Amino acid sequence: MHTKRFLLPLAAATAAWAQSLTDVLASQNHTLSTLIGLIQQQPDLLRTLGSLTDITILAPSNEAFTKLLSDPAVAAAIQSTPSLVPALLTYHVLNGTFLASALTALSEPAFVHTFLTDTTYSTVSGGQVVEVKAENGGVTVLSGNGASAKVTATDINFTGGTIHIIDNVLSIPPNLTVALTQGNLTALAGAATQANLVQAVSDIQQLTLFAPNNEAFAAAADVAAGLTVEQLTAVLGYHVIDGTVVYSSNIVNGTKVQTLQGSDLTITIRDGGVYVNDAKVVKPDVLVKNGVVHVIDGILIPDNLSSATPSASGTATGTGAAATGTATVVPGMGSTMGKGAVGAVALFGSVAALMNM
Ligand SMILES: *[C@@H]1O[C@H](CO)[C@@H](O)[C@H](O)[C@H]1NC(C)=O
Ligand SMILES: *[C@@H]1O[C@H](CO)[C@@H](O)[C@H](O)[C@H]1NC(C)=O
Ligand SMILES: *[C@@H]1O[C@H](CO)[C@@H](O)[C@H](O)[C@H]1NC(C)=O
Ligand SMILES: *[C@@H]1O[C@H](CO)[C@@H](O)[C@H](O)[C@H]1NC(C)=O
Ligand SMILES: *[C@@H]1O[C@H](CO)[C@@H](O)[C@H](O)[C@H]1NC(C)=O
Ligand SMILES: *[C@@H]1O[C@H](CO)[C@@H](O)[C@H](O)[C@H]1NC(C)=O
Numbered sequence: 001m002h003t004k005r006f007l008l009p010l011a012a013a014t015a016a017w018a019q020s021l022t023d024v025l026a027s028q029n030h031t032l033s034t035l036i037g038l039i040q041q042q043p044d045l046l047r048t049l050g051s052l053t054d055i056t057i058l059a060p061s062n063e064a065f066t067k068l069l070s071d072p073a074v075a076a077a078i079q080s081t082p083s084l085v086p087a088l089l090t091y092h093v094l095n096g097t098f099l100a101s102a103l104t105a106l107s108e109p110a111f112v113h114t115f116l117t118d119t120t121y122s123t124v125s126g127g128q129v130v131e132v133k134a135e136n137g138g139v140t141v142l143s144g145n146g147a148s149a150k151v152t153a154t155d156i157n158f159t160g161g162t163i164h165i166i167d168n169v170l171s172i173p174p175n176l177t178v179a180l181t182q183g184n185l186t187a188l189a190g191a192a193t194q195a196n197l198v199q200a201v202s203d204i205q206q207l208t209l210f211a212p213n214n215e216a217f218a219a220a221a222d223v224a225a226g227l228t229v230e231q232l233t234a235v236l237g238y239h240v241i242d243g244t245v246v247y248s249s250n251i252v253n254g255t256k257v258q259t260l261q262g263s264d265l266t267i268t269i270r271d272g273g274v275y276v277n278d279a280k281v282v283k284p285d286v287l288v289k290n291g292v293v294h295v296i297d298g299i300l301i302p303d304n305l306s307s308a309t310p311s312a313s314g315t316a317t318g319t320g321a322a323a324t325g326t327a328t329v330v331p332g333m334g335s336t337m338g339k340g341a342v343g344a345v346a347l348f349g350s351v352a353a354l355m356n357m
């Protein structure tokens with residue numbers, strides 16, 4: 001089947017492939033009738049799928065859709081948002097033919113691009129990704145908010161590629177705001193709000209964010225005592241990479257990446273973990289609409305942050321030392337909050353409140 005499609009002239013073959021996908025899906029009607037029904041309501045999508053070659057369809061079973069639609073909020077969103085079903089379905093189509101044998105042989109998680117390119121739902125170039133892992137002899141697929149699906153039947157081939165059946169519907173990765181809430185990263189969300197950075201970081205199209213957890217903010221409370229908004233902005237900007245989505249699988253020991261603040265971060269693999277400067281990644285690869293978030297256990301302080309932060313040096317877990325120089329507003333990210341010190345109470349009072357949520 002696989003080799004045959006290379007022998008067919010492209011234009012002539014398109015209709016036949018669509019038919020073939022339809023036929024193959026129909027042969028699985030006992031398990032996939034809900035999916036088939038959804039696809040049939042999307043003639044444009046069906047045409048597109050039929051014209052694609054070298055794809056893998058992760059096909060949620062009827063039970064998977066029943067579970068999903070039992071959530072009234074989801075059912076309502078699907079009813080009220082016409083773009084949602086096509087977005088969700090394209091998120092289940094992987095760019096490439098990945099037979100079960102290739103997936104079960106993975107030695108580390110793979111981040112595979114899908115055909116979800118609708119910018120309402122994802123700005124990740126090449127299409128939003130799913131995380132695929134070999135686990136206990138099987139294959140697990142992780143998606144938004146860590147949603148997990150197991151592959152339950154494999155290698156149902158059609159002329160454009162192959163189909164694997166999964167036991168849960170994948171979840172489109174949410175935007176940053178939602179992800180920070182879901183991930184309990186409330187202190188970071190509070191600090192980013194104080195620095196008026198939420199929108200700017202949400203607007204980045206290819207984002208990598210190293211997100212200190214609440215414990216990291218609690219440990220660094222005294223560091224922040226003298227921070228101006230400009231300094232806070234610089235510190236937070238030192239956690240942001242604009243232009244590259246760095247998944248754990250892309251990390252090479254010793255990688256240096258330039259941050260929004262301007263200085264580089266160094267990523268190392270040691271002691272059985274991944275470190276960003278001296279902060280440890282405690283939860284990698286949280287997928288978001290515009291990239292990826294890695295949760296870390298310390299706040300990263302750029303070396304050239306103003307010496308006006310007296311206690312920055314060596315206080316928080318895993319920070320670099322504060323050195324001399326004057327604080328600066330991260331280029332292109334003007335603050336509307338004025339230039340005075342935020343003050344520990346103003347900043348960490350609200351952060352502390354958020355942390356107790
Ligand atoms: C597929 O299954 C559904 C639900 O069981 C059924 O209503 C439908 O008639 C079936 N379609 C075909 C072509 O067998
Ligand atoms: C799918 O992958 C191929 C080859 O890697 C690439 O040329 C193509 O642009 C990708 N499709 C999308 C929609 O990104
Ligand atoms: C699908 O194709 C692959 C590669 O040619 C093959 O190994 C597999 O057995 C096929 N699956 C089925 C169900 O025939
Ligand atoms: C994030 O997504 C939520 C839920 O879809 C939405 O209510 C919110 O407005 C979005 N926020 C941004 C900054 O886009
Ligand atoms: C969220 O963070 C707070 C503060 O560190 C912690 O007490 C709480 O258990 C966390 N909640 C979850 C769901 O992780
Ligand atoms: C710190 O260094 C970076 C990179 O060289 C630079 O972009 C930034 O402006 C510097 N900040 C200060 C306050 O000197």
Ligand SMILES: *[C@@H]1O[C@H](CO)[C@@H](O)[C@H](O)[C@H]1NC(C)=O
Binds near residue numbers: 253254268269270
């Ligand atoms: C990564 O590089 C550091 C030195 O920069 C070294 O100590 C460490 O052992 C390396 N890790 C691996 C897994 O090779």
